[in-house]
Amino acid sequence: MTTKIYLPESELPTHWYNVAADMPNPPAPYLGPDGRPVPPEAMLAIFPETLVMQEMSSERWIEIPAPVREALTLWRPSPLYRARRLEQLLKTPAKIYYKNEAVSPAGSHKPNTAVAQAYYNREAGIRRLSTETGAGQWGSSLALAGQMFGLDVRVYMVRVSYEQKPYRRSMMQTWGAEVFASPTDMTESGRKVLAADPDSPGSLGIAISEAVEEAASRPDTNYALGSVLNHVLLHQTIIGLEARRQLELAGDYPDMIFAPCGGGSNFGGLAFPFFADKAAGREVRLVAVEPASCPTLTRGVYAYDFGDTAGLTPMMKMYTLGHDFMPPGIHAGGLRYHGDSALVSQLYHEGLIEATAVAQLETFAAGVMFAQSEGIIPAPESCHAVAAAIRAARECAQSGETKTLLFNLSGHGHFDMAAYDRYLRGELTDYDYPESAIRASLAHLPQVG
Amino acid sequence: MTTKIYLPESELPTHWYNVAADMPNPPAPYLGPDGRPVPPEAMLAIFPETLVMQEMSSERWIEIPAPVREALTLWRPSPLYRARRLEQLLKTPAKIYYKNEAVSPAGSHKPNTAVAQAYYNREAGIRRLSTETGAGQWGSSLALAGQMFGLDVRVYMVRVSYEQKPYRRSMMQTWGAEVFASPTDMTESGRKVLAADPDSPGSLGIAISEAVEEAASRPDTNYALGSVLNHVLLHQTIIGLEARRQLELAGDYPDMIFAPCGGGSNFGGLAFPFFADKAAGREVRLVAVEPASCPTLTRGVYAYDFGDTAGLTPMMKMYTLGHDFMPPGIHAGGLRYHGDSALVSQLYHEGLIEATAVAQLETFAAGVMFAQSEGIIPAPESCHAVAAAIRAARECAQSGETKTLLFNLSGHGHFDMAAYDRYLRGELTDYDYPESAIRASLAHLPQVG
Numbered sequence: 001m002t003t004k005i006y007l008p009e010s011e012l013p014t015h016w017y018n019v020a021a022d023m024p025n026p027p028a029p030y031l032g033p034d035g036r037p038v039p040p041e042a043m044l045a046i047f048p049e050t051l052v053m054q055e056m057s058s059e060r061w062i063e064i065p066a067p068v069r070e071a072l073t074l075w076r077p078s079p080l081y082r083a084r085r086l087e088q089l090l091k092t093p094a095k096i097y098y099k100n101e102a103v104s105p106a107g108s109h110k111p112n113t114a115v116a117q118a119y120y121n122r123e124a125g126i127r128r129l130s131t132e133t134g135a136g137q138w139g140s141s142l143a144l145a146g147q148m149f150g151l152d153v154r155v156y157m158v159r160v161s162y163e164q165k166p167y168r169r170s171m172m173q174t175w176g177a178e179v180f181a182s183p184t185d186m187t188e189s190g191r192k193v194l195a196a197d198p199d200s201p202g203s204l205g206i207a208i209s210e211a212v213e214e215a216a217s218r219p220d221t222n223y224a225l226g227s228v229l230n231h232v233l234l235h236q237t238i239i240g241l242e243a244r245r246q247l248e249l250a251g252d253y254p255d256m257i258f259a260p261c262g263g264g265s266n267f268g269g270l271a272f273p274f275f276a277d278k279a280a281g282r283e284v285r286l287v288a289v290e291p292a293s294c295p296t297l298t299r300g301v302y303a304y305d306f307g308d309t310a311g312l313t314p315m316m317k318m319y320t321l322g323h324d325f326m327p328p329g330i331h332a333g334g335l336r337y338h339g340d341s342a343l344v345s346q347l348y349h350e351g352l353i354e355a356t357a358v359a360q361l362e363t364f365a366a367g368v369m370f371a372q373s374e375g376i377i378p379a380p381e382s383c384h385a386v387a388a389a390i391r392a393a394r395e396c397a398q399s400g401e402t403k404t405l406l407f408n409l410s411g412h413g414h415f416d417m418a419a420y421d422r423y424l425r426g427e428l429t430d431y432d433y434p435e436s437a438i439r440a441s442l443a444h445l446p447q448v449g
Numbered sequence: 450m451t452t453k454i455y456l457p458e459s460e461l462p463t464h465w466y467n468v469a470a471d472m473p474n475p476p477a478p479y480l481g482p483d484g485r486p487v488p489p490e491a492m493l494a495i496f497p498e499t500l501v502m503q504e505m506s507s508e509r510w511i512e513i514p515a516p517v518r519e520a521l522t523l524w525r526p527s528p529l530y531r532a533r534r535l536e537q538l539l540k541t542p543a544k545i546y547y548k549n550e551a552v553s554p555a556g557s558h559k560p561n562t563a564v565a566q567a568y569y570n571r572e573a574g575i576r577r578l579s580t581e582t583g584a585g586q587w588g589s590s591l592a593l594a595g596q597m598f599g600l601d602v603r604v605y606m607v608r609v610s611y612e613q614k615p616y617r618r619s620m621m622q623t624w625g626a627e628v629f630a631s632p633t634d635m636t637e638s639g640r641k642v643l644a645a646d647p648d649s650p651g652s653l654g655i656a657i658s659e660a661v662e663e664a665a666s667r668p669d670t671n672y673a674l675g676s677v678l679n680h681v682l683l684h685q686t687i688i689g690l691e692a693r694r695q696l697e698l699a700g701d702y703p704d705m706i707f708a709p710c711g712g713g714s715n716f717g718g719l720a721f722p723f724f725a726d727k728a729a730g731r732e733v734r735l736v737a738v739e740p741a742s743c744p745t746l747t748r749g750v751y752a753y754d755f756g757d758t759a760g761l762t763p764m765m766k767m768y769t770l771g772h773d774f775m776p777p778g779i780h781a782g783g784l785r786y787h788g789d790s791a792l793v794s795q796l797y798h799e800g801l802i803e804a805t806a807v808a809q810l811e812t813f814a815a816g817v818m819f820a821q822s823e824g825i826i827p828a829p830e831s832c833h834a835v836a837a838a839i840r841a842a843r844e845c846a847q848s849g850e851t852k853t854l855l856f857n858l859s860g861h862g863h864f865d866m867a868a869y870d871r872y873l874r875g876e877l878t879d880y881d882y883p884e885s886a887i888r889a890s891l892a893h894l895p896q897v898g
Contacts, residue, residue, distance in 0.1 A: 375554030
């Protein structure tokens with residue numbers, strides 16, 4: 001009656017899995033302002049060549065460098081859990097497994113790519129990384145990774161989060177990063193915003209502009225992104241590769257897999273390695289779980305759009321709600337993204353993966369149920385996967401089916417207790433989303449070709 | 450080059466180790482107000498018989514009930530880490546190992562005894578547990594354990610912490626506990642305090658009185674304590690038992706062991722199983738690490754004293770600074786205790802274990818160094834053990850000795866980032882302690898016999 005399945009460090013995956021190799025059609029190219037595919041060289045201003053190569057690669061397996069593997073062993077392989085207490089609570093015949101990514105020092109799956117990005121940048125002679133962060137999960141992961149590889153890290157943290165979430169800020173500073181409340185007066189983008197509104201609360205879009213501007217203007221500095229891009233999803237596939245091996249040790253294979261989906265690295269990280277099996281004919285359902293209040297896959301359109309609010313990034317073919325769509329202030333900050341990874345979007349468009357949306361109250365109810373049975377208090381993002389898995393387990397209780405379910409417990413909620421507090425006090429609400437709001441932002445999609 | 454040593458769940462210890470069996474002299478009895486040994490029956494008003502038997506037992510091995518073992522497997526066996534990055538940073542020839550107790554859902558070692566206490570109380574027909582908490586580590590551990598065994602939990606949380614640390618409170622509530630800001634108007638002790646001072650910030654002493662009063666006055670309710678008592682230390686020995694086996698798998702044995710010491714369960718939990726080896730003639734140094742601002746072992750006296758401020762508990766023979774000693778407001782709240790476990794005190798008095806004191810700034814410097822090398826941000830309590838291990842590792846770097854060091858990383862600091870923030874801003878200080886302050890509180894020791 002084992003609860004946790006560990007892999008020895010000797011079984012830490014040696015290669016990442018690149019889903020592009022098994023997609024029926026090659027990934028749609030990123031487009032520049034002229035509507036033509038962005039050449040790799042254009043990305044070199046802010047990314048090292050190795051990451052740009054990974055971004056464009058169609059190789060199935062990409063080797064994980066030894067120093068990255070060594071860094072990952074600080075917390076990996078992460079444990080796979082059988083959620084026996086949750087199963088009992090639900091009186092379900094389903095088997096529920098979850099991959100526990102909350103064990104990383106930063107508390108989520110984000111450091112999996114942060115250490116890889118820090119390593120490749122250091123190898124390229126870069127001394128400094130700049131990035132943005134909202135709630136702080138990504139910023140703290142990059143702070144940790146920068147510290148491990150001797151890089152300075154500068155984090156532009158959305159001002160309202162900087163003030164409301166001082167503990168994530170302290171975490172980044174403890175790991176040696178410099179953290180600035182964005183907008184700052186250190187960049188042109190920041191100064192422009194402050195000139196118009198000296199009390200601007202900031203936004204992720206503004207913070208991205210500041211971080212990219214710093215990286216583009218300094219040869220010793222690069223930019224690092226925590227989701228969306230192909231190389232980020234690639235680095236996260238270590239989650240699914242480990243999980244597949246752990247389930248094999250448990251003598252099991254999942255019927256359904258659930259992961260939260262914002263920019264796509266959480267979902268891609270767990271699901272893509274199983275997509276390889278699916279492409280080879282094995283039956284497995286891969287379900288991306290998104291917030292009902294930011295329903296990119298379930299209510300957006302598949303079209304070229306910008307990755308950021310200001311329209312500075314290349315255009316990516318993806319499911320989008322429009323780049324100026326403003327999702328309501330739900331607590332799953334990591335899922336408040338208007339678009340989605342191009343890889344995830346294309347697989348969804350081709351009917352190879354599924355998506356479902358869950359409203360905020362259901363996610364917190366699931367999080368509390370999980371905490372009361374399995375102990376761990378999940379991050380609000382992770383609660384989305386918990387909720388979807390609970391739905392499936394309940395269906396099994398109805399139908400009597402003995403399905404095997406797997407979900408990504410992508411992070412803990414230790415820095416999100418204010419959200420739980422509001423939920424327990426009955427202060428949280430769901431957000432009703434009129435179709436007209438989505439149509440309005442979709443009207444601003446860029447014209448391509 | 451393994452970083453983490455895991456034990457399979459099948460190797461979870463089956464018995465706790467009772468150090469009383471190997472002590473050269475039997476533990477000094479607890480004394481009642483009349484100066485005579487407290488009979489077991491006197492404790493039955495607030496504790497179940499099984500725990501009272503454990504409190505008095507001299508059996509070397511006490512079996513862990515199957516349901517307790519099952520509950521423990523939610524996070525145990527906990528990993529043992531080799532701190533290779535810290536070793537490199539210190540350029541020390543010493544090997545540094547740490548037991549990572551931060552992996553429990555509540556984030557510290559406290560749930561090890563909480564689940565055992567919840568189980569035994571449920572078996573005794575108890576429906577409800579009451580307890581006190583300061584910073585919240587113990588309250589959240591008992592909330593978790595109560596949820597796992599179907600017991601209601603009521604936590605009297607010191608008012609000032611209740612207001613300043615709302616996230617620990619939310620954590621307890623997420624696990625289903627009721628949390629009250631103490632002093633409350635629900636108990637006689639609380640009402641008395643409020644009558645004198647309606648704005649009382651509360652204290653651990655007052656909260657203990659409220660929790661004990663509730664337990665003593667309701668037959669369906671018992672009291673649970675998170676440290677100090679023999680049965681609590683007994684339950685924590687699972688830490689050292691696992692660590693000893695893990696070191697054996699790594700082909701190592703420690704020369705020196707360090708653990709934070711407040712009430713004693715952190716230290717006893719890791720060190721006692723190695724004391725068994727020491728009693729059998731093996732050479733191993735066991736070092737209790739306490740705050741310089743609450744220097745119970747290093748500057749207190751060995752005498753009978755009360756366990757609480759108000760003098761309601763039996764008298765225990767222990768190292769004490771006097772029961773009305775008021776330690777300064779350091780951030781390691783779990784170590785702010787005037788006394789110490791009777792077992793730890795007696796072993797120290799007989800020269801079988803050692804003690805050292807570390808000042809606040811050194812503990813935080815050690816915590817930051819640990820976070821920057823090993824990733825995990827330690828709890829302020831745990832920083833004391835980190836600091837002592839770093840001292841020893843530096844001595845090895847000087848002398849060239851290749852000692853093997855082991856310490857207890859008893860918890861993470863996710864709910865203590867405000868303390869790190871103050872440290873990084875340079876706002877923390879050490880506390881200079883005039884001998885006269887200690888002499889003043891020692892003048893109030895109770896007269897015995």
